[in-house]
Amino acid sequence: MPRSRANADDGDFRTLPQQVAAELRRRIVLGEFPPGAHLPERETSAALGVSRTPLREALRILASEGLVVIRPARSPEVADPSAQDLVDLFSVLRVLEALAGELACLRAGPAEIDEIRACHARLLTLVARGEPAAFFDADMAFHEAIVRAADNAALLKSHADYNSRLRRARFMTSRVDTDRARIAYEHAQILAAIEARDTRWAAATLDTHLRSANRKILEAYGEDAAEKRRPRTGRAAR
Incomplete structure (x- = not known):
């Protein structure tokens, strides 16, 4: 649960609205707040243990990321793309990450490549485990490390925006794409290309890796769309 203030002692320098946004983002990605779900201020602030003011600011953050839709005189809703x-x-x-791979080949220093290697090593430890959320986080960390290694502020910002909007959809692929060994192999190929400084290969x-992920997202979305068409119970009133 978010704390009442950012705590420098444990390394968390985020403001309270940023902490609330992070918790809401996590719950949206995991499906605890499904697409189209209403987020009325009173119930949502009580569920998170915060007042309405930081919640409103957090919702504005998520709206800017495309995860929440805010309309006048209506409860905010989880975006339903x-x-x-x-x-x-x-x-x-896909274009942004391909560019990031090329730039990482040209600009990444030893520390940045070590970070990509560490992310890949972390993912390998999770291949055989039944921890889809942890595997997903390791997968995303690998891609984000490549974008940081590209050393391009505009690319980093654009990637963060698009990745945030797609994060829940990418997490959904864990329901249909259980071939973690294949994902790890593809990551190994990406890492090898960056280590070789081969821009075309990277x-x-x-x-190729992201085209496969895109297909899996659409497969998962097809299953989820049928679920979303069923009437919901316990949905908060506007």
Whole structure:
């Protein structure tokens, strides 16, 4: 549960609204707040153990990321992107990550490559475990390390925006893509390309990897769409 203030003692320098946004983001990604779910201030602030003021600021943060929709005189809602929305977003993300791979080959120093290696090593320890959330976090950390290694502030910002909008959809792939060994192998190929400073290889392996992820997202979305069409119970009133 978010604390009442940022705590420098344990290394968390986030403001309270940022902490609340992080907790809401986590619950949205995990499906605790499904697409289209209403987030009325009173119930949501009580569930998170915070007042309405930091909650409102947190909701504005998530709205800027495309995870929440805020409309006048209505409760905020968890964004409910269409299949076409996901296709459009992912087509841009794929280009951004391919560019990140190319730039990482050209700009990454030893420390940045070591960080990518460490992320890959962490993912390998999770291949055989039944921890989908931990595996997903390690997967995302690997990709984010590559983007940081590209050393391009504009790319970093754009990637964070698109990745945030797609994070829940990417997590959903764990329901249909259980071949973790394949994912780990593809990550190993991406890492090898960056270590070799081979820009074409890096871009191509990232593009292939993300095309596969895109297909899995749409498969998962198809299953989820049928679920969303069923009437919900216990949904908060506007």
